[in-house]
Each structure stands twice: as C-alpha cells, then as structure tokens.
Amino acid sequence: MTWNRKHLLDIESLSAEEIITVLDTARAFKAVGERAIKKVPALRGKTVVNLFIEPSTRTRISFELSEQRLSADVINFTAEASSLKKGETLKDTARNLEALNADFIVIRHSASGAAHFLSRVLNASVINAGDGAHEHPTQALLDTFTIREKKGRIEGLNVTILGDILYSRVARSDIWALTKLGAKMTLCGPPTLVPREFEKMGCRVTDDVEEAIRDADIINLLRIQHERQRKTMFPSLGEYTNLFGLNRARLALTKPDALIMHPGPINRGVEIDSEIADCDRSLILQQVTNGLAVRMAVLFLVNGGKGPQEVGA
Amino acid sequence: MKALLLTGGRVLDPANRFDAVADVLVVDGKIAAVGGDAAARAPAEAERLSVTGLVVCPGLIDLHVHLREPGQTAKETIATGTAAAVQGGFTSVVCMPNTSPAIDNAGTVALIHDVALDQGVSHVYATGAITRGLAGEEMAPIGTLQKAGVVAITDDGHCVQNNEMMRRALEYARMFDLLVMDHCQDYSLVTEGVMHEGYWSTALGLRGWPSAGEEMIVARNVLLAEKTGARVHCQHLSSAGSVQMIREARQRGISISGEACPHHFTLTDAAVAGSEKFWAKDGPGIWGFATPDRLRPSWPVYDTNFKMNPPLRSARDREAILAGIADGTIEVIASDHAPHCGYEKEVEFDYAPFGITGLETELSLSLMQLVHSGRMSLSDLVHRFTVGPARLLRLPAGTLTVGAEADVTVIDPDREWVYERADSASKSGNSPFHGWPLKGKAVLTVVSGKVVWKDLKQSQG
Numbered sequence: 060m061t062w063n064r065k066h067l068l069d070i071e072s073l074s075a076e077e078i079i080t081v082l083d084t085a086r087a088f089k090a091v092g093e094r095a096i097k098k099v100p101a102l103r104g105k106t107v108v109n110l111f112i113e114p115s116t117r118t119r120i121s122f123e124l125s126e127q128r129l130s131a132d133v134i135n136f137t138a139e140a141s142s143l144k145k146g147e148t149l150k151d152t153a154r155n156l157e158a159l160n161a162d163f164i165v166i167r168h169s170a171s172g173a174a175h176f177l178s179r180v181l182n183a184s185v186i187n188a189g190d191g192a193h194e195h196p197t198q199a200l201l202d203t204f205t206i207r208e209k210k211g212r213i214e215g216l217n218v219t220i221l222g223d224i225l226y227s228r229v230a231r232s233d234i235w236a237l238t239k240l241g242a243k244m245t246l247c248g249p250p251t252l253v254p255r256e257f258e259k260m261g262c263r264v265t266d267d268v269e270e271a272i273r274d275a276d277i278i279n280l281l282r283i284q285h286e287r288q289r290k291t292m293f294p295s296l297g298e299y300t301n302l303f304g305l306n307r308a309r310l311a312l313t314k315p316d317a318l319i320m321h322p323g324p325i326n327r328g329v330e331i332d333s334e335i336a337d338c339d340r341s342l343i344l345q346q347v348t349n350g351l352a353v354r355m356a357v358l359f360l361v362n363g364g365k366g367p368q369e370v371g372a
Numbered sequence: 373m374k375a376l377l378l379t380g381g382r383v384l385d386p387a388n389r390f391d392a393v394a395d396v397l398v399v400d401g402k403i404a405a406v407g408g409d410a411a412a413r414a415p416a417e418a419e420r421l422s423v424t425g426l427v428v429c430p431g432l433i434d435l436h437v438h439l440r441e442p443g444q445t446a447k448e449t450i451a452t453g454t455a456a457a458v459q460g461g462f463t464s465v466v467c468m469p470n471t472s473p474a475i476d477n478a479g480t481v482a483l484i485h486d487v488a489l490d491q492g493v494s495h496v497y498a499t500g501a502i503t504r505g506l507a508g509e510e511m512a513p514i515g516t517l518q519k520a521g522v523v524a525i526t527d528d529g530h531c532v533q534n535n536e537m538m539r540r541a542l543e544y545a546r547m548f549d550l551l552v553m554d555h556c557q558d559y560s561l562v563t564e565g566v567m568h569e570g571y572w573s574t575a576l577g578l579r580g581w582p583s584a585g586e587e588m589i590v591a592r593n594v595l596l597a598e599k600t601g602a603r604v605h606c607q608h609l610s611s612a613g614s615v616q617m618i619r620e621a622r623q624r625g626i627s628i629s630g631e632a633c634p635h636h637f638t639l640t641d642a643a644v645a646g647s648e649k650f651w652a653k654d655g656p657g658i659w660g661f662a663t664p665d666r667l668r669p670s671w672p673v674y675d676t677n678f679k680m681n682p683p684l685r686s687a688r689d690r691e692a693i694l695a696g697i698a699d700g701t702i703e704v705i706a707s708d709h710a711p712h713c714g715y716e717k718e719v720e721f722d723y724a725p726f727g728i729t730g731l732e733t734e735l736s737l738s739l740m741q742l743v744h745s746g747r748m749s750l751s752d753l754v755h756r757f758t759v760g761p762a763r764l765l766r767l768p769a770g771t772l773t774v775g776a777e778a779d780v781t782v783i784d785p786d787r788e789w790v791y792e793r794a795d796s797a798s799k800s801g802n803s804p805f806h807g808w809p810l811k812g813k814a815v816l817t818v819v820s821g822k823v824v825w826k827d828l829k830q831s832q833g
Contacts, residue, residue, distance in 0.1 A: 071575070148719055170720035171577035172674030179672060180718070191722070193577030228577060256574040 062360040066178045066185045069194040070235040078236055080366050081356050082204050087370035088359070089352035092128070099370075101359050102131035108161040110153065111137045111188070113169040117323055117347065118188050118198070122165050125354035134161070149173065150180045157183050163358065166190070171228075184361045192226045198322050199232030201353040203240065205346050206277055209318060214241030219271045221303060222281030222330055224253045229322045230281060234260050247271035248303060251292045268303050272313050279320040280305060280330045296329050306332045310340075318342050375399045376821060377414040380424030381782060383407070386755040387430065387762075387771035396428055398778040401821035406772055419823075423782050426815065426831060427750065430770050431463025431779025432757040434731060436528070436553075436607060436631060436706035439465070439496070442483060443472025448711040448799045450484065451491040453731070455797035456709070458825040460731040461814025463779035464495040464769050465709075466761075469506065470529035476501035476512040478520035485521060493824050494817075495779070497523045497767065502541045502552065506530045511541055518548045523765045526553035528607060531589055533559055538592070542602035551764055553605040556589035556614070557682065566722055568610075568641040568683045576645060576674070578721060581683050583611035590614040594621040597628045605764060606630045608708050610682035612692030619701040629764055630696070631704040634737035635728060635804065637693040639684045643804065644721075646673035654687045659745035660811060669807040676717045676724035677804040680710065698747045703760040705753075707734045711800030729798050733791050733805045735783065739812030743785065750785060782816035784831040789813055 062080050070078070091099055107126045111119050119135070126133045136156065147155075153164060163184045166174050171191030178185040189195040207213055218237050224230045224246050234244055234257070244262040246253050257264050265271050272278055285296050293299055305319070319331070319341045327333040336343060359370070376398040383394040383406060394407030397414050405413055414420070434457065440448040450467075457465045467484065469475030475484070481498050488496035500517030504510045506527045514525055525545060531554060532538045538554075545552050562585035567573050569580025590606050594617055597604040609615060609630045618630045640654040647655075647670040656662050671677070678684060696702040710727025717724050735757070743750050762770030769779055791808050793801040817825035 148715070150718055168720065170722040172721045175672065175674050176720055191577050192579075225574075231575070231577060254574060256571045259571045260575060 061365045065361060067196055067357050067361055068174045068178055068185065068187050070196045070199050070232045071194070073239070075239045078200070078203065078239060081200050081353065081360065082207060083367040084356035084360060084364070084370060085200070085204050085349070085352040087367040088355040089349065091370065092352055098128050098130060100130045101364070102126065102129035102362060105162045105362065106132045106134065106160060107163040107165060107358070108134045108136055108156045109165045110156065111135070111167045112139070112149065112173070113167050113189070115167050115189070118167060121347070121350045122188060122354055125351050125358060128351070129355055129358055131358070149177070153177050153181055157181050163361065186357060186361060189228050191228065192231070193228050194232045195228040196232050197350070197354050197357055198229045199236040200357065201346055201350040202233055202279065202320060202322070203236045204353050205320065205342050205349050208349070209342065210276060213237060216242045216276040217245065217274050218242045218277040218279065219245040219247060219275040220279045220281065221247045221268065221271065221305065222252070223283055224248055224257060224281070227281050233279060234262055245271050245275070249293050268309065269312055272309060272317070275313060275317050277318055277320060278305065278313065281322065282324060282326055283330050300329055304330055304332065305335055307335070310335055320346060322346070373400060373415055374821060375415050375418035376818065376823065377411060377418045377420045378423045378428055378780070378782065379411060379420060380422055381426050381428035383772065384427055384429045384751050384754050385772040386751055387759045388773060390772070391751055396772065396780065398780070398818065398821045401778050403772050403774050403776045403778050405774060421816065421828070423816065427783040427785060429754045429781055429783065430758045430772050431817070431819065432461045432735065432781050433464040433761040433767065433770055434462045434707050434709070434734065435466040435704060435761040435765060437465040437467050437709045437731065438470065438711065438727070439467040440711060441471065441487060442480065446713050449491070450487045450496060451493070452797060452799040453709070453711070454488070454493040454496060456729070456731040457494045458817040458819065459797045459814070460733070461735045461781040461783065461817055462494055462731060463781060463817060463819045464497060464767065466497045466499060466523060466765065468528040469499050469501045469526065474501050474506050475499065475522070476504050476506070476517070478516050481517060481520035481522055494819055495769070497765070499524045499526050499528070499553065501525065502527045502532055503537065508532050508534060508537060511537070511544065514541070514544055514550065515548065518550055523767065524551040524553050524605070526555065526607065528553065528555045531555045531557040531559070535592060535596070539596050539600060542596055542600040542604065546600060546602045549766070551603050551605050553607050554589065554593055555607050556586045556593065558585045558588040561585035561588060566679060566683070567644050568685045570641055570686055572641045572645050578644070583613055583685060583689065586611050586682055587613040587617065590617050594618070594626060594628055597621070598626045601627065603627045608633045608636065608682060608706070609693060609696070609702065610636045610685050610689060612689045615692045615696035615701055619696065622701060629704065630702045631706045632693045632697055632702045633706060633708045634730065634734050634741070635680065635684065637690055637697070637741055638737050639678065639804065640687050640690055641684045643678045643684055644674065646675070647671045657687055657690070659740050667809050671804070674721045675804070676719070676721055677728055677802050679721060679724050679726055680708070680728050681726035694741060694747060697742060697756060703756060704764065705734070705738055705756045707731050711798055712802050713800060717802050727802070729796070729800055729803045731798070732796055733803060733808070733810065735814055736791070736810035736812045737805070739785055740810065744811060778818060778821040780818040781814050783812065784815045785812045787811070787813040787815065787831050
C-alpha cells in the first residue's frame with residue numbers, strides 16, 4: 060500500500076485503499092503515542108502553519124500536538140473570516156505564510172472549498188481541517204479508525220448519523236469514508252436538517268429515529284445548534300431533544316453492542332443524555348485520543364511517507 | 373461618400389423574411405441595397421469584402437450587459453465592453469443600471485450616452501432603475517429617465533421584493549410603454565444561496581439557491597402583468613418551472629417575455645463540482661461534446677467562474693431552457709455579461725461576486741446548442757438576437773431594411789476556434805469557457821457602416 064498525495068483536501072476523492080493506508084499508518088502512530096517518549100523526528104526541520112480562519116479548539120489542539128510529536132516547527136494563525144474579508148484576501152494571507160517557507164498549511168475555514176482553493180494557489184501541502192459544510196477529512200478518518208478499532212471491520216456495519224446533517228462537514232466526510240469501506244449509512248433528523256439529496260450519496264434518509272437506531276452498530280450524534288438565524292429550521296432545542304435526542308428509552312431499543320460516537324463538543328441534555336455520554340458504550344473520548352494518531356499519520360503521509368511500514372518501530 | 377459592399381453571402385434578415393444569397397451595399401452608414409443591383413450601384417471607391425459561404429445578418433443585439441461605467445471601471449469600461457461586444461458580433465448592447473452611481477437619474481444616462489458616443493465601439497442603450505438606488509423602496513424618476521433616453525427599466529442585480537412597489541412601477545411604466553425587466557429572485561427563499569440547490573450543493577456543502585426562488589417572482593410577474601397590462605420581461609431565466617409559467621402566460625395573451633443566457637443552456641450545477649464531475653454526468657448532454665473526440669476543457673472544483681446569479685441549474689432545467697428558446701417562449705438570448713476583476717473572483721466561493729463575462733462566447737454557444745444541435749434554424753436563432761430584442765425595446769435596429777442603420781454581423785457558423793481569455797477585448801477574464809473549443813463565430817461586425825471587427829481570414833476559401 061502506498062500514498063502519493065501532497066494534500067488532504069477531502070475524503071470524497073480518496074480510494075478505499077488510500078483510506079486504509081491512513082488508518083494503518085495511524086495504528087502505527089498510536090503505538091508510538093503509548094510509549095514513554097512520544098515524539099518522533101519525521102517532520103524535523105519542517106514548518107507547519109495552523110491557519111484557523113474559523114474558531115476551533117479541539118481540532119486545533121489535536122493538530123498542534125500531532126505536529127509537535129512529529130518534531131515540526133508550528134505556527135498558529137487564528138483570525139475571523141470576517142476580519143480577513145475586510146482586508147487581506149485568503150490567498151494573500153496564505154502566500155505570505157508560504158513566503159516564510161511554511162511546508163504545510165492546515166486550514167480551518169467557514170467557507171466550503173477554502174482548502175481546495177488554497178491548494179491551487181500555494182506550493183505548500185494543504186490539509187483540510189474543516190471547510191464550511193463541505194468536509195472534515197481528519198474527523199472522518201479518526202471516526203473510521205475508532206470504529207475499525209472497536210468492531211474490527213467497517214464492511215457490513217450499520218452506521219447511523221443523527222442530527223444536523225445539512226450543515227455538517229463531519230457528516231459528509233463520514234458518509235464518504237464509511238460508504239467507501241462498505242458500511243451501510245442511515246441519516247436521521249428532521250427533514251429540514253436532512254434533505255433527501257443525501258440519498259444520492261448512497262445513504263438511507265429517515266425521520267423515524269427509532270427505526271434509524273434499531274439495527275445500528277454505530278450511532279454517531281452530531282451537535283445541534285440553535286442559533287438566531289436558524290429559527291426556520293426547527294422550533295426549539297427542547298422539541299429536538301423530545302423527537303431525536305438519544306435518551307435511555309431509545310438506547311434500550313438499540314443492539315446491545317451498538318456504540319455511541321460524537322465529534323464534540325457535546326451538548327449534554329440536547330442531542331445526548333448526560334449519562335449516555337459517559338457510559339461504557341460511548342467512544343467520545345477515544346475518538347479524541349485517536350485523533351492524534353490519525354493526524355500524525357496524515358502529516359506523515361503528505362510529507363512523503365508511503366505507509367505504516369515506514370513508521371519507526 | 374463612404375461605401376462598403378459585402379458580396380456573395382447568404383443574407384438572413386428575419387425582420388423582412390429574407391433568406392437568399394445576395395450582396396449588401398452600405399452607403400454613408402445606412403443600408404443602401406440588398407440583392408438586386410446592389411453590386412452595380414456600388415461606387416467605385418467602395419470597400420469590397422467577399423463573404424461568400426458566410427451568413428450576413430442584421431447586427432446582433434444583447435439586451436443584458438453590464439458595462440460597469442460609471443464607477444466600476446476596474447472591471448470594464450464602455451470602451452472595453454463594447455469592444456468585446458463587436459468581437460462577439462453585437463452591434464448594440466443594452467447596459468444595466470447597477471453602476472455607481474446607479475442609473476436612476478438623467479445625469480447618469482447622459483454621461484453614459486456621452487462616453488458611448490466618444491469611446492463606444494457599438495451602440496449603447498441604457499436602462500434605468502425601477503427604484504431609487506435599486507433599493508426597492510421608492511420609485512425612481514421613471515418619466516425623467518425615459519425622456520433622458522432609457523430603453524427599459526430594471527433593478528437588475530436586485531429584484532423588487534415589495535409587490536405593491538412592483539405593481540405601481542408597472543402601472544406607471546405603462547404610461548411610457550416602457551418594458552419593465554426583472555431579475556427574478558425571492559430573497560426570503562434564496563437567502564444566502566450561492567449555487568443551485570440540489571445534489572451538488574449538498575455534496576459541496578454550499579448554500580442552495582432553489583429554483584422556487586426564481587419561479588416565485590416569475591409567477592408574481594405573470595400575475596402583475598395580467599393585472600396592469602404592462603410589458604414585463606423576466607431576465608436570465610434559469611429554471612424549467614419559469615419557462616413553463618411564461619409559456620402558459622403567453623398562451624393566455626399576457627404581455628410577458630423571457631430571456632435566456634448561453635451559460636444556463638450549456639452548463640449545469642455539476643460544473644461547480646469541477647470538470648471531471650461535469651463531463652461524467654451532464655457534460656455529454658451538450659452538443660459537440662457527446663463523445664470525447666472533441667477536447668473536453670478542464671477546470672477545478674469550486675471554480676468561481678461558475679458562480680453567477682441565477683445559478684447554473686440541473687440538466688432538466690437546461691433542457692427546458694433550450695426547448696423554450698426553440699418554441700419561441702423565450703424570444704431573446706442575452707449574455708448577462710458581468711465582468712469582475714481577477715482578484716475579486718480569486719477568493720473563497722462564498723465570497724466571490726456573482727457573474728461571468730459572456731459577449732464573446734454567446735453567439736458560438738448559441739449556434740452550437742441551438743442550431744448545430746438541430747433544435748432550430750439559423751434564421752430563428754438570428755431572430756432571437758435581432759428582431760426579438762429590437763421589438764421588445766422598440767429599438768431602431770435588428771433589420772437590414774434599406775435605409776436602416778447599417779449594423780451588420782457576418783457569421784461563419786462552421787468556424788472552429790478556441791476561446792482564450794488572452795484574446796478577449798473585455799477588461800475582465802471571468803469566463804467559464806476559457807479554453808473551450810467552439811463552433812461558429814462572428815467574423816465581421818459593422819456598426820453604422822464602419823467595420824469594427826474583422827476576422828475573415830480563416831473563413832475564406
């Protein structure tokens with residue numbers, strides 16, 4: 060198995076083999092992370108810029124730590140898209156960073172396509188850390204890694220994503236990654252948040268939460284936000300919780316070995332009951348841990364690494 | 373006396389139902405003779421151009437162009453915009469009022485007329501605003517604008533949302549027999565949409581601009597045209613539902629018309645996902661690219677040169693637009709030529725301005741998708757570019773009648789060429805058709821008897 064990409068922009072364009080290469084490489088890095096000395100020299104002398112044009116805590120910290128564990132020099136750049144819009148363009152900002160000889164740009168942006176755009180105007184490697192509602196490839200890779208670690212396979216699993224799919228880049232990346240590896244996807248939520256168009260991405264779409272979770276091996280919950288501008292999408296968080304929240308009664312309908320995931324940050328008492336978030340079927344914190352290994356693997360591969368065979372034992 | 377004789381061409385003049393091989397004589401800026409003794413009457417010093425094997429038709433009219441002057445001359449000027457027009461075969465263009473300041477006062481109309489006379493290569497007709505500052509709130513001085521010479525009113529780029537405002541503007545405009553043109557977009561439905569709402573907006577995570585957002589206003593305009601009796605023109609129709617509503621309304625005798633743009637009847641929303649996705653899905657549905665033997669151009673995903681308003685829609689919508697043009701429901705083809713600076717388009721898709729240039733590719737794309745594809749005759753296509761817009765706007769143009777202004781376009785319908793941004797006369801390069809192999813081209817453009825564009829070499833045997 061081998062990797063030949065300079066950028067990681069999306070999951071959609073990856074083959075199943077490439078996804079497996081990342082997952083296997085991540086497994087090797089996870090072993091590294093469990094050692095007393097967690098640092099490897101793979102990116103020594105390389106410069107990584109974390110260009111976060113949209114606020115993020117967990118993804119940025121995860122990338123930052125991954126980069127440090129690979130011995131890279133790390134620069135963090137955070138700005139609101141709105142302030143960038145007023146003055147310098149994204150292209151100019153990024154080219155200025157590149158002029159400082161940055162080798163990798165990890166970009167988080169509120170506009171879909173921002174990572175693709177940067178990859179066309181820069182020579183540096185671009186890693187998409189989430190672009191608008193489009194994709195969040197490293198999240199999907201860590202989700203897939205976690206499922207594979209727990210279930211031993213992806214093929215044939217029933218994976219249900221519950222929540223705000225319309226605006227979710229995590230959902231799109233998960234759908235691509237998991238369907239490519241043979242999972243059967245079900246999307247569930249109110250029709251305003253789960254348009255039928257997702258059926259064309261190979262998913263089953265339903266607004267019947269009980270039916271959606273009954274046969275699921277994995278239930279992936281997405282954060283529900285109820286901002287001012289979205290008052291036309293559903294009436295209230297309370298009604299959402301009543302209709303779609305994962306509570307004890309609904310959990311009782313699921314297969315006993317069904318596992319719960321959430322990309323975070325979670326809203327306790329909204330999409331998930333507090334006690335379920337903490338129960339032994341919840342993989343939420345393991346996802347965070349695995350995120351480190353997956354991001355190390357991605358950086359290692361776009362830096363020219365070919366696969367797990369090259370990760371120092 | 374200044375004279376020009378075009379010899380041996382097939383003269384197509386739909387206004388006079390004329391279609392025959394004939395010579396055309398132009399003297400002192402007017403059509404002096406078509407056929408008969410035209411050659412014999414040509415003065416000795418007349419410039420003679422052989423156009424044998426080519427099509428000679430009235431100068432084409434584009435009734436939807438953004439010339440950006442005054443106020444946005446970094447994008448385009450009257451000089452560069454009209455140069456692009458004649459290069460595309462257009463002898464008359466109608467410019468939209470969303471300039472800075474907007475064309476909502478007689479002074480701006482006069483300024484445009486002055487600059488056009490001084491620097492314009494084609495004729496320029498101005499439209500005036502429906503509402504002050506295109507803000508949709510107070511009626512613009514429509515009577516004053518009409519006296520200053522506007523040929524229609526529109527808030528193009530914006531859409532009058534208030535139905536009472538629109539109704540009163542229609543009633544008022546009737547007094548002057550002015551065409552009211554409307555960019556049909558219901559803001560509450562479209563909200564922040566940047567591309568057609570469908571599978572591709574879903575997959576790309578871009579906010580959708582649903583067809584219903586256009587159809588809602590087309591329906592409103594049908595109702596208000598019926599109520600007021602005013603002449604309403606729906607600009608750049610993009611959806612199948614709009615075409616059907618206009619078809620039915622026209623059958624009921626309502627004074628409503630529509631226009632279509634080449635990008636809407638050539639491309640689809642799949643193009644926003646990049647050329648690979650487009651050619652895999654909707655691309656082969658267009659004439660000239662059914663099999664991969666013609667070079668298929670490539671472009672990346674999220675290319676902002678595929679962002680315009682209204683957006684590229686589905687293959688079904690594209691089909692409905694083509695059918696609407698062919699059956700006469702849509703009587704006008706226009707470019708919606710909307711130049712933007714490179715740096716303005718070189719940003720995230722969400723932040724890029726809507727709009728693409730179009731004057732130079734309009735005729736070729738129309739010939740390909742409508743004539744070469746067998747959907748309609750060349751004569752009918754010429755009608756959509758001449759009689760169609762001239763009638764709607766009451767322009768003294770669009771015909772080769774003896775005595776008319778000598779605006780003439782010579783077309784080589786079979787000329788194969790590749791559109792290159794570098795060859796464009798426009799100040800801006802925001803065309804999605806860069807690098808496209810095209811078939812059919814304007815090879816000679818004559819404005820008021822003067823040759824302003826000539827590309828005859830490769831079209832003569």
